[in-house]
Amino acid sequence: MSDPHLWWYVSRASAMIAWALMTASVLWGILLSTRVMRRVDNPAWLQDLHGYLGGTSLVMVGLHMVSLMIDSWLSFTAAEVLVPFATAFKPLPVALGILAFYLLVAVQGSSLLLKRLPRKFWKGLHYASYATLLLVSFHAGFSGTDVGSLWYKIVSITLISVAAIAVTLRIVAGRRGGSARRTDAAPTSTPLQPIPRTMVVASATGLADGIVGIRLELPDWGVLPVWPPGSHITLHLPSGLQKQYSLCGDPANRNQYDVAVLRTADSAGGSSWIHENLVPGMSLSVSGPMNHFELEPAADYLFIAGGIGITPIKAMIQSLPAGRAWKLVYAGRSRQTMAFVAELEAQYPQRMIVHASDENLRGLDLDVILGPSTAQIYCCGPESLLNAVAARVPAARLHLERFVPLERMARPAAPIQVACRKSHLEFTVAAEESLLDALESHGVPILGSCRKGICGTCEVRVAEGRPEHLDSVLDDTEKDALGVMYPCVSRSLTPALVLNI
Ligand code: FES
Known part of the structure; x- marks a missing residue:
């Protein structure tokens, strides 16, 4: 603490680091969202890099603001670093920096609440990252005490060029996707009502x-x-x-x-x-x-497919980077009834265990397969297989896709008082009527498909009340965290429900 300008150095260094991290975060996010990195092996932690970079840049911005206040030479007040135009020192560039800080807080905060926010809202807010970077560039370009020095010009030009290239890349990739991008934006677990x-x-x-x-x-x-x-x-x-x-x-x-x-x-x-x-x-x-069968980033995967359950698993395998650790257990009655078996075996001979019942009279030994595994398990196939796997794997590592609905215990059905916020409708659903049928008969814009609680098409957001989940789409805790329900089969634990539809 002997150097009287220690905090001045801290404020300069933290500002530069924040700017660089923010640029890197935006660049990495663009590479991920435009799938440029798809064929590159990026382990799970690298997938999270975008979030870490953004979060660390916010910490650095915080440090920059605090050091501006602590430094005896600069001695900004709290109001001057938090309220736009409260300072007489370069008021406009400083105000742009303050605005960028609030945007960054909103972007990072919404990412932490990703699972609780409507995906469209989160995505819209996330686009504010570009505006944040622009504001930071103006702020840094006009208000820094190093403005004018050669090294600062070189760093600034480099960061601004990288940001410009990244945003151009995003715009070009977005255009190529055309209107189809809208579905990309639709969350995998909170889909829009699909239009055929x-x-x-x-x-x-x-x-x-x-x-x-x-x-x-x-x-x-x-x-x-x-x-x-x-x-x-x-x-x-x-x-x-x-x-x-x-x-x-x-x-x-x-x-x-x-x-x-x-x-x-x-x-x-x-x-x-x-x-x-x-x-x-x-x-x-x-x-x-x-x-509703999302492939989450993980370091190691074990895929278990029974019969036609190979279909989503095949797409998962095909999307993984070449160097990722994974194994596939593919079971069926005989090779003649197992789609893609020859193709997959030829492509991944070291990673596959094929179990054809007519070749191997002993059943699939799940204890041996699952016993030593610590991988994330993705399983799709007949109910008996799913139940056997579910009985051996902790829920935190288990991801299932069902073809038939789970048998679930329901309470005796009772009438439900339903209010639809966006449609401005209120009605009573009779005990013997499904909630989806009632929504449809009252003209609420909702689509149903399987009507068995498997496909997820009828997903609706719950604003108030506690749904009684009777479907087989997601984990009940996940549905509650997302605030959604599937009204084709699900009902209500509370006498009334308010739906955001
Ligand atoms: S219509 Fe398929 S889950 Fe409701």
Whole structure:
């Protein structure tokens, strides 16, 4: 503390570091959002780098402001560093810096509350990062005590150039995505009500016994919305049936959707209609993609697929960087009934365990497979497999995609008083009526699809009241954290619900 200008040095250094970190955070966020880094192996901690950089830059900005007040030479007052135009020292550039600070607080704060905020709101606020960087550049360019020195000019020009290139890259990538970007913005777990689009069947190919692969394209060869692995689309069949199928192609391919359809004997006719009638050239109404089977960043993955459950898992594997640690356990009745088995085995011979029941009379030994694993487990397939895996893996490491609804205990159904905030409607849902049916019959704009609590299409935000979750879409705690419910099957624990729809 012998140097009388120690805090002046701190204020200069923290300001420069904050500016550099902010620039790096915006650049890294753009690289992630534009998928430029998709093929580069970035471990989980690197995925979080964007957040760490932004958070540290806010800490540095705080240090800069505090040191401005502590330094006996500069001696800013609290009002001068917190209130725009309260200082006589270069009032406009300082005000821009203060404004940037508040924007940065809003951006970082909203990121901490990401799961509790409407995704659109968060995303809109997150775009304020660009404005923050612009304001900081003006602030630093006109108010710093080092302005005018050669080193400062070099650093400033470098940071501003990097920011300009990054923002240009974002704008170009955004334009290429066109309107389809809107769906990219839709959260994987808080989707917008999907609007069907007409697509054309480009091919229908047998993938395995009883499984047909359908490729869908836009009639004008347009670009499709970005979809994260684990997503599904809904096919609206001419009979009025709506069927959900996981996307199993490469998530980086924006020109087509690939699904694999297993013909099931007990279906309501959807899969048999597809097998018997769907031919190339045919048009089909398709909505989505939606995602309730999100692939979270992790250092190590264990994928377990049973039968047709390979479809979302295949897309997940395909989206992982080459160097990421993962293993796939793929089980089925026989290789003839297992779609993509040969292709995956050829591609990833070291990472796969194939268990075909007709080759291996002993069942799949999940204790051996799961016992030593500390990986994040992603499992999709028949109920028996999901239940067996769920019984052995802690919920924190478990991610399941269900094809059939969970059997859940419901309380005796009672009438619910429902208010819809945006539609300005209030009505009573009878005990024997589903909440989704009641919303539809009152003209509330909501879509349903599976009506069994599996697909997530009918998701609605709960403003007041406690829903009784009876669906199989997400963990109940996750739904409560997000403030959502699925009214096709779910009801209410409170006599009244207020819905944000
Ligand atoms: S319509 Fe599928 S979850 Fe409600």
